[in-house]
Amino acid sequence: MRRRDTLTEDLFDWQPPKVVAGYEEDVAGRGALDNRISRTVAKALKDAREAGKTRAEIAADMSRYLGRTVSEDMLNKWSSEAATHRITLDAFIALIDATEEFDLLGFVPSRFRYVAVPEAYRDLIVLHLAKQKQEEMNRFVEKLEADQRTKFKRGRS
Template sequence: MRARRCQHTDDLLSWQPPQVEARFEPTRVRSATPSGKVCRALSEAMKEDGRSREEIAAALSEHLGEPISRDSLDAWASEAREASNIAGYRLIGLVSVLRSKELLNELLARTDMIVVDRKYRPLIERQLMEEAQTRIKKMIQKVDKEWKGLK
């Protein structure tokens, strides 16, 4: 008689840790220039959103309180139209409308920073506090050794 295979083994072995840094597929946003990367990332974020560019433009118009057209979105996402860079406040508005951490992380790719969900803030702050506590304990141990040496 053949042994029954464990139904849970595959699940355990195929487990992957959650992805902290939201990113696009690298081949989808590859570009030779930083401005081209911005265009590719904007385009990819709008594709992943699922809404039409007209719907995104309407949502961004409402969010910013100023008219934004589909043509503007097309220009910002076009590598061929480098003179049509998106303004910073509009970029932040678009990130908000699209809810795209991936977009910001692509723009930060050449820095030492990433965008993570706000829900992780307490965990990050706790880690920073633990690191500070470790440094303080080491300082106390150093002072204690000095003090004991003076007795």
């Protein structure tokens, strides 16, 4: 009987780290905008609860952050698709702060086909864009040089 190596990781099991903030399409991607907002808030509250933070704690943290009262009832309304009252932008920011559910950050940019990424990746993105531009310029220079060689050859014949 062969014993399985438990010390070596399987390379095929590796998944790249998540670098883009946001929820899956089923949470925030379909339906009316107010429903998508509610589902996004509900998902953040659920994930925070699974991480050990109650709605009462979240409401208290948001209240401190905003300098005004946020109640559990307000959280319940903001996370209900049936409610007509939606979360305000400042409360949305306070919710991110209170829950540390940074996938919330991806909600607005995703509506416009943008993404939110951690600041640590900014320089890598700029580097990639600079390399793309450099490659474009190299192709441009190569074309100019080829055109000049062709013109030079025609002029000599």
